[in-house]
Amino acid sequence: MTERITKSMAKNIYYGGGMFALLIFAGLTFDTVKQIPVRSNEVALSHSVVEGKALWEKNNCVGCHTILGEGAYYAPELGNVFQRRGASDEAAFKAYMLGWMASQPLAIPDRRKMPQFNLSEKEVNSLSDFLIWTSKVDTNEWPPTIEG
Amino acid sequence: MVAKPYFIFALVLLAGEILFGLLMAIQYLFGDFLFPYIPFNVLRMVHTNLLIVLILFGFMGATYYLVPEESERELWSPKLAIITFWVFAVTGVATILGYLFVPYAELTELTFNNLLPTMGREFLEQPLPTKLGIVLVVVSYIVNVTMTVILGRKTVITTVLLTGLFFMAAFFLVAFYVPDNLVLDKFLWWFTIHLWVEATWELILGAILAFVLIKVTGVDREHIDKWLYLIIAMTMISGILGTGHHFFYIGVPDYWLWIGSIASAGEPLPFFFMILFAFTMSKNRKIQHDNEMALTWAKGTAVVSFLGAGVLGFIHTLAPVNMFTHGTQLTAAHGHLSFYGAYIMIIFTIISYAMPIMRGRPHGNCAKAQALELKSFWMMNIGMVGLTLALSTAGVMQILDQRVGTELIGFMESQASIAGVYIVRAAFGVLVLLGLFTYFASFFVKEEPSIQVE
Numbered sequence: 001m002t003e004r005i006t007k008s009m010a011k012n013i014y015y016g017g018g019m020f021a022l023l024i025f026a027g028l029t030f031d032t033v034k035q036i037p038v039r040s041n042e043v044a045l046s047h048s049v050v051e052g053k054a055l056w057e058k059n060n061c062v063g064c065h066t067i068l069g070e071g072a073y074y075a076p077e078l079g080n081v082f083q084r085r086g087a088s089d090e091a092a093f094k095a096y097m098l099g100w101m102a103s104q105p106l107a108i109p110d111r112r113k114m115p116q117f118n119l120s121e122k123e124v125n126s127l128s129d130f131l132i133w134t135s136k137v138d139t140n141e142w143p144p145t146i147e148g
Numbered sequence: 149m150v151a152k153p154y155f156i157f158a159l160v161l162l163a164g165e166i167l168f169g170l171l172m173a174i175q176y177l178f179g180d181f182l183f184p185y186i187p188f189n190v191l192r193m194v195h196t197n198l199l200i201v202l203i204l205f206g207f208m209g210a211t212y213y214l215v216p217e218e219s220e221r222e223l224w225s226p227k228l229a230i231i232t233f234w235v236f237a238v239t240g241v242a243t244i245l246g247y248l249f250v251p252y253a254e255l256t257e258l259t260f261n262n263l264l265p266t267m268g269r270e271f272l273e274q275p276l277p278t279k280l281g282i283v284l285v286v287v288s289y290i291v292n293v294t295m296t297v298i299l300g301r302k303t304v305i306t307t308v309l310l311t312g313l314f315f316m317a318a319f320f321l322v323a324f325y326v327p328d329n330l331v332l333d334k335f336l337w338w339f340t341i342h343l344w345v346e347a348t349w350e351l352i353l354g355a356i357l358a359f360v361l362i363k364v365t366g367v368d369r370e371h372i373d374k375w376l377y378l379i380i381a382m383t384m385i386s387g388i389l390g391t392g393h394h395f396f397y398i399g400v401p402d403y404w405l406w407i408g409s410i411a412s413a414g415e416p417l418p419f420f421f422m423i424l425f426a427f428t429m430s431k432n433r434k435i436q437h438d439n440e441m442a443l444t445w446a447k448g449t450a451v452v453s454f455l456g457a458g459v460l461g462f463i464h465t466l467a468p469v470n471m472f473t474h475g476t477q478l479t480a481a482h483g484h485l486s487f488y489g490a491y492i493m494i495i496f497t498i499i500s501y502a503m504p505i506m507r508g509r510p511h512g513n514c515a516k517a518q519a520l521e522l523k524s525f526w527m528m529n530i531g532m533v534g535l536t537l538a539l540s541t542a543g544v545m546q547i548l549d550q551r552v553g554t555e556l557i558g559f560m561e562s563q564a565s566i567a568g569v570y571i572v573r574a575a576f577g578v579l580v581l582l583g584l585f586t587y588f589a590s591f592f593v594k595e596e597p598s599i600q601v602e
Contacts (some may be wrong), residue, residue: 006374010381025391035334036331056268
């Protein structure tokens with residue numbers, strides 16, 4: 001079937017098709033960037049949330065965990081950990097996080113280990129704020145269950 | 149030949165990459181293994197960063213080999229290519245040592261991450277000096293190649309290659325911007341990650357494959373060029389909008405559910421055409437090249453990338469399916485076979501073709517060496533397919549445990565129930581490493597006496 005296509009036709013499909021795809025992609029990107037503040041509830045993006053995200057990156061949390069499904073698959077999804085471990089209650093979740101972070105690594109032989117990051121109470125609270133903010137992002141109903 | 153050190157270093161890094169993969173496979177089963185000396189995130193960073201760097205080394209070696217030949221002139225500056233090699237090698241090694249010996253949080257402070265935060269994002273964990281080093285290396289590489297192409301004969305292969313390189317460099321710049329909003333951060337992160345792996349790198353892959361096929365089959369260039377254009381046309385049309393399959397559930401608008409699903413449905417096509425391409429050219433070959441392994445790898449890369457990137461990718465890029473598979477071991481399974489099939493095997497292809505020539509064996513390695521290489525080909529392929537099937541099984545179990553039905557169990561419990569499958573995964577990983585060592589051994593098989601007389 002490729003006999004009927006000439007080299008110059010193939011070349012035109014490449015340049016034409018590529019440009020076409022690129023233009024649509026650019027247009028949708030523009031629209032998406034405009035919609036993100038609404039879908040992610042950017043007004044709630046407090047200083048503490050930003051601080052928490054910086055800590056998330058500084059300690060390479062994504063090297064073990066997933067967040068909104070992206071990251072490593074060694075440890076649980078954290079996009080909905082606020083609902084799962086905090087029952088959507090901010091005070092309860094923050095208290096849980098303080099206890100959890102302080103008790104790492106758990107002394108259970110051969111369980112996968114989380115390192116002790118030696119974060120201050122303020123830092124753990126920022127991390128919690130970041131996870132709480134993330135849990136409220138409109139993700140088109142993902143994950144399908146609370147277990148992530 | 150400046151390509152030689154690039155190829156050798158790429159292979160050394162590949163051995164390191166597989167070794168760290170195995171260490172991770174063990175830590176998956178025994179959480180205390182290497183802990184707290186090397187926590188999982190560090191092993192993973194070394195594993196994935198070695199992969200990226202070794203592919204870049206392989207691409208650079210391939211380019212420095214094929215561009216002078218295509219351009220029918222010498223490389224613009226062989227000296228610059230050698231300097232670039234050392235700068236890249238030293239930067240790469242220093243970065244890996246930094247990961248291994250400095251806690252990551254401390255590394256961010258030591259490397260001025262506070263001035264321009266770019267660290268701590270998947271695959272882009274490199275400290276700022278490393279990222280700047282990569283820019284420097286890539287710019288000097290592109291300048292060198294561009295000058296050679298401009299001053300010499302222009303072919304479709306070099307044009308496609310250069311397009312790939314320019315876009316690759318452009319998309320890397322996005323890695324220097326980390327927004328405070330996680331959703332925007334994730335959205336833009338894919339501009340580097342997806343558009344490298346599923347667009348610009350595929351142009352480079354196509355160009356290398358076309359070059360080797362011309363050389364070992366002797367098929368008319370016009371014919372090869374046409375196929376190359378068709379393949380990359382499909383790659384661009386499906387791959388660029390296919391970025392959308394990453395945008396289903398990360399907080400961006402829901403029209404991506406449709407765009408991503410539809411465009412991704414086309415993503416197996418270029419790989420399927422690549423199979424037709426390799427096998428048709430092989431069937432219609434005009435010459436019987438003695439280097440049979442180069443052609444074997446070329447066919448292999450087409451087939452395995454079709455399975456890994458095409459088939460396994462397609463299985464979970466439809467939005468309703470991805471709802472369940474997103475962020476599970478199925479993603480890891482797809483990642484492993486597609487990176488191996490498309491990028492590691494194309495590097496083996498060009499090395500298998502070019503290395504014997506650079507070592508003074510224009511007809512390829514002797515039959516004995518090629519027989520050993522063929523053995524390594526099957527060991528690595530079986531190993532990779534095996535570990536991919538194991539990871540796929542793990543992914544399905546994970547979904548059934550955590551996401552389907554009413555009796556759900558948590559992540560850690562689910563992982564414990566999958567342990568048996570992870571043992572199988574590790575065993576196939578060992579086979580891959582043994583296959584690589586066998587491949588290395590094929591380099592040291594002595595030439596047969598009859599050929600030495602010639």
